[in-house]
Amino acid sequence: MSYQNELYQQVILDHNKNPRNFREIGDTAHSCNGHNPLCGDKINIYLKIAPGDVIEDVSFTGSGCAISKASASLMTTFLKGKTLAEAKVVFEEFHKMVLGDLDPATQQHHLGKLTIFQGVREFSSRIKCASLAWHTLICAIDKTGETTME
Amino acid sequence: MPHFDVEKIRADFPMLAALEGGKPLVYLDNAATTHKPWAVINRIRDFDSKEYATVRRGSYRLGERATDMFEQTRKKVQKFINAADPREIIFTSGATQSINLAAYSFGKKFIGAGDEIVVTHMEHHANFVPWQLLCQEKGAVLRIAPITDSGEIIMEEFAKLLGPKTKLVAVTMCSNVLGTVNPVKAICKMAHDAGAKALVDGAQSTPHMAIDVRDIDCDFYAFSGHKMYGPSGTGVLYGKYELLDALPPYVSGGDMINAVSIEKTTFSKPPIRFEAGTPAISQVIGLGAAVDYLAGIGMDNIAAYEHELLEYGTKALSAVPGLNIIGTAPHKGAIISFTMDAAHPHDIVTIIDHEGVCVRGGHHCAQPLMARYGVPATARASLAFYNTKPEIDQLVKALHKVLEVFA
């Protein structure tokens, strides 16, 4: 296992360097500040939800390691146009994948390009980095507020 | 300086021969915890297999001998920090508990509404949160002494915080992030001149330099066994005897009582008043072995060698492109915190870990300090006298790997 093949792949490094949708959405009721107290990562998620529970726009701000930033960036590009129900399914699958409870190679899933994060399961101290944006997303869907990774 | 035979010392520490992912372990997280020499490991094994019994309870000979050894350790620690009296040495589970004990017992007796406690901006949460909570509970005021960009307490500003309301000054002797060694003797004098008591957090100083609590003239001094090559679960709170004798107990129960009746309990004298319950017997005995081991090498020799490592490491790390050292005070312990323009501390730590080098990344339980420097986290290499210059070279090589990945 090598960190370059499993963790710091080109796509992840690229999203870290040039994060997509890295901005605030001002006029929305759906936002949440996520925080990982262990490493100090802060990811804020903003969501604009259109009629029919469709994600019209999603963005993020904050500071963190390459994994948490790339995960947030890829998440935003993945979610645009999806419904909230679809987003929640992918959250569950993503969560299982990084914990090693879902193997994208052999099990059914809707993760698409997000499978690039499956290597994280080999780096237990980095699992929360990858899932911070997703936990913050769920918080933003449900309400406006703050969430802390325990 | 006499030649410091680091290879001989390394042979005393079995963990240093361990491999990490097939590579020799380069352990540079000594501010978090240190490895143990055979002297400590063997002492605990011998005690547990030949001499173990409870202390201060049995009247049989096995228990008496264990009690003797336990109390001998108290004397070893007393000598090690040059306390006046073994009764000034309280065994705790670590620096955190030591400081909590002081905050609770001192606070209960001496802190009231409107009183002031002074700490610094570079404190570990262990020497920050207990005082913050105490102030909240008592309606007292917590004052924070500011620091310079290089990581030194601004003494003029500190002096301004002291006044008739100041009841206690709590300051670290060596910052676990910046490495700064603070002028604690002068600080204690200033506290005393203002009529306040002074607590010194010695968690990062005790393992690395000769400590003389009487010369420092602190009222309390706290440290951890596991950061000084001893067992985890051990620590010490030193307190001047008269002060300790004036304080109420922190934890109550068995052992710390003089007499208990249905109506009331009277308490033992220090230190037993503050050591309720069965202590970490074998571990305290192991701590005694660590003290003997360190004394055998000599704290001044350790400090001189570690200073050499610090200078070498500072120079080597400064040469890494885009690396910024945080904490550049002239008087430092062998701790080098840094950030890199190219990568977040968490990513640095993961990559160099897989190159065989252990350093810590994070806020190091010093979030107010991180805020002071405007960084969410740092990477930190903290050195011990069993580290070597080739290990520092190894770290630098690994940091170049970080630059490669994040090019």
Ligand SMILES: Cc1ncc(COP(=O)(O)O)c(C=O)c1O
């Ligand atoms: C300066 C300082 N004070 C206190 C502590 C707390 O020590 P322990 O966790 O052993 O109780 C530490 C440990 O990191 C420290 O570095």
